[in-house]
Amino acid sequence: MQKQIFQYHPVIGYTFIPNIKARIQHNGGGYLIKTNNIGFRDNRDFSLNKNSNRGRILVFGDSYTAGDGVSNGSRYTEILEQSLSGPELYNFGLPASGTDQQYLVFKEFVKDAEYDLIIISVLVENITRVASRYKLYKSSSGENMIMEKPYFMVEKDKPIQLFHNPVSKEPKNIKEIPKNEIKYVHGLGKNKPIYYLKKLGGKQLINILKKFYKYNHYTQYNNPNNISWQTMKAILKSWAKEVQTPVIICPIPTHYHYEETDFANYYQTRFQELYDPPHIIIHDPLDDYLKVTKSKRRSLRFATDVHPTKLQHELLSQSLHKIVSSYF
């Protein structure tokens, strides 16, 4: 039995249930989570106004930031706070969320709060989520069910527009949605060519072919006009516009990138489009990841789960420390 840890939220889709303690079973041995008064994994309650003169950094992201697989204290946010020994860091990570939902977290919970720095940790994979409108899950009877998620659409010269607002509470069977909506279901189906190639020749063959054909899992970054990238870019720009303090956008590489089976230059080029100092800074930790020996890099993720291990959290916090420390 897995304890219910999420609750329905009409705008974001879901958040953690506030004020709970739980231990989540995991192939890494299990981890402890504690949520605060507003339903985020943080040992500290959050109030709009600062309680002290300490600086305040608010960090947004998905499960990599929320810390799936590790306990609260082992996440990069907590390690970074300790190493900075000045400002307080609040973790607003929301597992399985897209940048769209993370932006909505900011709008719902933080917009009017006092803070000194915002860090938006965008897992490179999140580009697939901003393009999606539904989240897939398996029901207890094994059926493919979907839940709505909020999403934004962009139209030239117009502000981004929010849909699925409020998010429906009712799950649907995937058969209930129109066929032309199926492509917007996140998590549906395997990458077929890769799947069959893997079956045929194993991982090594895949890697050789990927290198040869310069294959990239997230082709959305290949083209600046790609609609998914345009959406993500618009979301991040709108978000930054609402923030009066500096914003650090930190694209978090996936294991394909730090294990060098995908090329990073595509996503790196795209994120640089957002660079707008001193307001928007792009910090890419990939170079720091690549300094780790190749053999050790495998231990940056769990055996059967791609989420960051304690080691990756440490690495990410060290990487961020270099830039964040300059603000405090």
Place this chain on the structure above:
Amino acid sequence: MSIYVLGISAFYHDSSAALVKDGEIIAAAQEERFTRKKFDPRFPHNAVNYCLEEAFIEVCEIDAIVYYDNPVLTLDRVIKSIISTAPKSIEQWEKAAGSILGVKVFIEDNIRNVLKTDAPILFTKHHRAHAASAFYPSPFKDAAFLTIDGVGEWETTTIGTGSDRGIKTFKTIHYPHSLGLLYSAFTYYTGFKVNSGEYKLMGLAPYGEPKYVNIIKTNLIDIKPDGSFQLNMDYFGFLETNYMTNEKFNTLFRSKPRDPEERITKKDVDIAASIQKVTEEVVLKLAKHTKETTMANNLVMAGGVALNCVANGVLLKEGLFDDIWIQPAAGDAGGALGAALLITHEYFHVSRKMNIKGRDTQKGSFLGPKFSKSEIVSYLHKESYPYHVFKNNKEQNQFIARSIAEGKVVGYFNGRMEFGPRALGARSIIGDPRSSKTQTIMNLKIKYRESFRPFAPSVIYDKCSEYFDLHKESPYMLLVTQVNKYRQCNFKLSKGKDEEMDLIEIVRQKRSDIPAITHVDFSARIQSVHPDDNNEYYGLIKEFEQQTGYGVIVNTSFNVRGEPIVCSPQDAYNCFMNTEMDILVLEECVLYKSEQPKYSQSNLKELLENDSAVIEKKIMRPSVNKELLDSFYDNKLIKIAKIMKKKKLVFFELRPNQNVESYFIASNNNELKIMELSIDGIVSHLKAMWCKEGLNELTGLLDPLFILANKIRQKDHSEDVSPFIYAMF
């Protein structure tokens, strides 16, 4: 720095985990509650996870993990037992080998793999864990202990003391001579499931007359004046087959075991009454001898037989001891708790902390998970289930009490879940004890079970003696006593002829002014409720008293037949909607059945089928590895058995030796008391043991035995608990 010890009980039946911090019980839970598989014998992943969650600690903060049973001694028993009964024991070998060689010898390695821990993994002895589970949480500074169960390693009964010098065992009785196994044999014979139906047999006993006591005592068990006993194995099947009894047993009682589909007859209830009587006699004699041996003022008890609350009531009434305390999780689940307490006090030498109010330290046995209001509300919102919240606790209690008094049946989910087999007001179904309809309605429309079983009363502790002949607390529903004479009605149990028992008709007759909890012999299984243990539940009964004048309500476990007691709000809602309960209380949220949407997630049919009265009589043989096991049996074990027979070596008596004065064996307290046991450790300990016993033939068996173990190794216990034979391996 605090000392955390995690206790684990697994791979027999009713797996569990318990966490003890500096001697304080932090958490304990049975795996079945999480997996929803009754008596789940698998590794308690979920229970361990819960214990760490409750303490909110990382695995690396655990100082030691302890398993409640010693695989060296269990393997020693298995091998010797199989050899003793070869060549007839192949069925037993196949079953035992899969469990002991396939799983238990690898426990240390499996625990490390699952928990990813470097902490010491220790092993204690089964009955020492039971004794510790009874003594350490008890309110006594020192006490005698008596543990009785089916079997643990070699032991089936132990007598000793607990004090600040630890647990000291004086005497034991060894396998196959077991009161627990004897009771289970009758459970099987009367058509109930072994390992779970023992309670039903006890509930049936008051309907019968103990006509078969002499037959049992003459043929099946020899009881010495000191309470020690031996069984006549000619009548039992559990040494050689996967059934508790055999043809000779059938001949003795002039019929085959009752088919669970068949109606319960007068003969069945008389047999139930008889074995209950014999059990009470043995328990009483054992307790007397325990008193004489230890001279202690107080007694603590554990082991599955200590759940026989009728026998406990008889013992209490006898007044042998100033006071008695029984571990509420007296069965194997409690072994996890006992093992953790034992290691805390005897390995880490943490001094024992007593309850300053003189009460026990079991915390009312509310040691399982609690769900906060925000968790419950999130669940109800997510599912869009309508609910009500009252202005305050007082108003809520007024409403629940009024509803019960109006004849409604309420699912009551409140606070931390109970540890042990009884629901004590945290996961309970409650009703009005004054109505003679309550028992039938609750049995047939809510519990979907046999109607003859009585319900238990929850009574406010300070009013207990107003209703019952009991002048002490009974917080864990482990004592049976009589409803006060002046409350009893003129009711006489008809002693009909065979095939004429209409139990439903009997149950419908009024027996007292609180008929729903009065059994046909005017007995009741008492739970006294103290505000220190459960203030909310106490408050509710108090409110019922204010409204009706009765400080007592009906309390039965929150589940249906075949289902473990509910754990989470989801389980509770599922059970609520699948039965004819009227109201569900989930902490501060109150749900009315009439307002709930149509519910389609019924697994009731499946549950009832799993627990169906119809038990398919298949032989529980492991299909995999059969060839390997059979070949080992034929080529190795039978050969050794022949040598042993030639040498006239016997490992245990198969028939009582009536010439001896006592069947007790003196205990060697230092033997394999607490130890670390890797697979190599198990081999070397067995080797040393068998060499010492001059069993060189057996030491030669070790290498092939462990080669076999590696071949049949499993990640977890894969067999279901058998309904036909006690989980001995």
